[in-house]
Amino acid sequence: MPYIPHSDRDRGTMLAAIGIRSIEELFEDVPEHVRFPELNLPTALSEIDVRWELETLAGANLTTAECPCFLGAGAYHHFVPSVVDAVLSRGEFYTAYTPYQPEISQGTLQAIFEYQTMICALTGMEVSNASHYDGATATAEAVITAINVHRLKRRKVALSPFVHPEYRAVVRTYTQGMGLTIAGDEGGGAAELTGLLDEETACLIVQYPDFLGRIEDLGALAAAAHAAGALLVVVADPIALGLLKPPGEFGADIVVGEGQGLGAGLNFGGPYLGFFAARQKYARKIAGRIVGQTVDAAGERGFVLTLSTREQHIRRERATSNICSNQGLVLLAAAVYMAALGKCGMRQVAELCYHKSHYAQRRIGEIDGFTVVDDEPFFKEFMVHCPRPVEEINRYLLEEWDIVGGYDLGRDYPHLQDHMLLCVTEMNSREEIDALVEALEEVTS
């Protein structure tokens, strides 16, 4: 029997110790008319057969391992060094629970402490928690933190239309019972957004680089938010922060984002990593687990979960959030990734993304019928106005060239019909980019 070690003899010994004759007797508290339902599930498979089935299913998908991919929009095809999976595959890490017993969980705890330190370094902030489910839920939790910082007295959120559309949807779902006003994301951009800031506004949320890949001036936004007494929340791409000025330098109060690019792989959308960093003064207001340094009885340095009086298992209905499980193992991947690439590697990956995407943008802008916006700084994603519907172009790229094309911005922005968002990372070689250019040239010819 898979995973159950009991022999008949063991069962006999145990039933005798309990003083019953059959296992069924253990379930007499369950109402008889619903007890032991016949579950209609497919027949059990052996490991050989399950492997065959799963390999067949996996084989039915077209993957980024097989063809060039220029799709980004919140999930990125970045390089994952082999050391990441080597560390993640250690049973001592992946079969452990939340480190509630610190004396035998120092591996997890120290890794989280190091992760917190690296996230702070990357974002330019002072405290980091031990993660949220993804960039979207981290953004929603940042809204709740901002509301709590203002002791529920400010109930308006100014949300940039160029924060990831799914993050904006999640912010709305999370806060639907809280009586908040969420404004700004139906409009056009920065100017309109800052116009919304008033004494009712708890926070201003912007993305850096934004959903269209553009690098906005956070300094002006921080000043506007702070002038209204609101917090500036920045949703950042951690890969971009290897190169770009960190939000902390501009005066951001909370920096969150999707950490998937830091060693997590694409995995069809999850599990990913919501990182969350803030100013020191908000340490007691933020949600989720936090690891702190302490000493043991012999005075040796060690690490523990701390400030847990914020959390649901202590504070119950007055907790800062209901979060319990987080993204522990994905956080570990991010820590290993950042340590492996380090100071130079993070910069190098970011520069590769920057230069390769600019090369691609310039080449595509030269094709008749395609136009690009070339007077705004961008990082690894850029918008292209196409001569035909994006869906048609993507179909052509896939069928004729085995290329996974870009994201159709018309899905989310009615004024951006026929606009494609392309993403170029260190994974895209010059040959791939040139092939994309050649394929797009064919589209118009």
Next chain:
Amino acid sequence: MTRPLIFEISRPGRCAASLPALDVPPADLPEELVRRDVSLPEVGELDLIRHYTRLSQLNHGVDVGFYPLGSCTMKYNPKINEQMARLPGFARLHPYQDEETVQGALFLMYHLQEFLAEIGGFAAVSLQPAAGAHGELTGVLMMRAYHLARGDERRDVILVPDSAHGTNPATTTMSGLRVIEIPSDARGNVDLAALEAACREHGDCLVGMMLTNPNTLGLFDEHVEEITALVHEHGGLMYGDGANMNALLGIARPGDLGFDVLHYNLHMTFSTPHGGGGPGSGPVGASERLADFLPAPIVDVDPERSSDEGEFYTFVDPPKSIGRVKAFYGHFGVLVRAYVYTRMLGAGGLRRVAEHAVLNANYLKERLKATYPLPYDRTCMHEFVLAGPPEDVQEAGVHTMDVAKRLMDYGFHPPTVYFPLIVPEALMIEPTETESLEVLDGFVEALLRIAEEARADPDLLHTAPHDAPLQRLDEVHAAKNLILRWEPE
């Protein structure tokens, strides 16, 4: 043994990754955009691997030893699951690829939805929630939305038993609702009289009730059908906290017991690893009347694109959906593992899981109850709660925390301690089905010896652990002298 931080072994100029050279002409990079420096560590690849290998050796995990952490279902994590989740055909899919190119992934998700619906007795399932608490938020928002959709706008109360996980009341607050706590009775069930009184008092504003069954005492509520009927009678809905589903696989379906919505913990019941705190996965099952409120999107068959050659799977938004609860579709990598587990066990295997989880728990309970006080002496389900060490030992100043720390010296992870809150000095023990009789006997022997040690030499327990990587850690010191990141001296 020294345990340097990664920053302390960092030396300028080292790097553990090799990246390609730039193969395109460089673009103009405006200086005002660029940061000065990023203070990340600089280590070589071997040093990096040794660092994390050493760290891993400071951890206890299911692969290392027994982990009877109540309410957490620390069962074995099958290795085939890990291999299958890493197949490039799953691991290297972009979530926004054309549906035509990811039919294998959508097939898997659709059928996992179906399996979970069948196991729980529900009409539909969403795989999107990322963890148990996230599933709770999803389910409670669905209950709230259900009442609002009927134009019933007064309802803002959720009933929560005093034995509930902290996530239940925290979720209620996050959903903008009020918590009314319901006491437990002398047998560890929900106190029916108190529940009736609360229903009468708050009936007009009752959203519903959150109930964990079996509850956190490890007891199957003897009145569960009366409870669900009572809440329904007052217009409320029943939320099931599925943290303890490991006791119910093939034993009873929450949907059949009257629950309207429930979250599953794939990282508990369905054998996916806890990962040192996550990622979990908390799919939500819904009855017929709540199915339309599930978070978007879920996977369905597209009849127009299906043919004799096969079904075509597509993402759809339920008509009255509460919206999305996360980006993309859920923790797909975790879903692959849970799918593999369910396929390998089938209906019979799942029932044997629950049976042996309950057998193991009752065996431990029977062997320990003569020494450690058992506040509710009934047949338990997959776990049970002891009221700390023997009374005379407690009087001598030895507490549950001391027993827990001493267990580490015997090579065991301690049980959950001081929870549920309604049992003083609680020791909550959940062995799971994957542990053998010898392991259980070894654990019993250790606890019996610790009770003797507590009488002979209480200090031995007060100063435990003695054989762990570190001695007892000062949590108060950590909270008072906040050091939340490393800074160079």
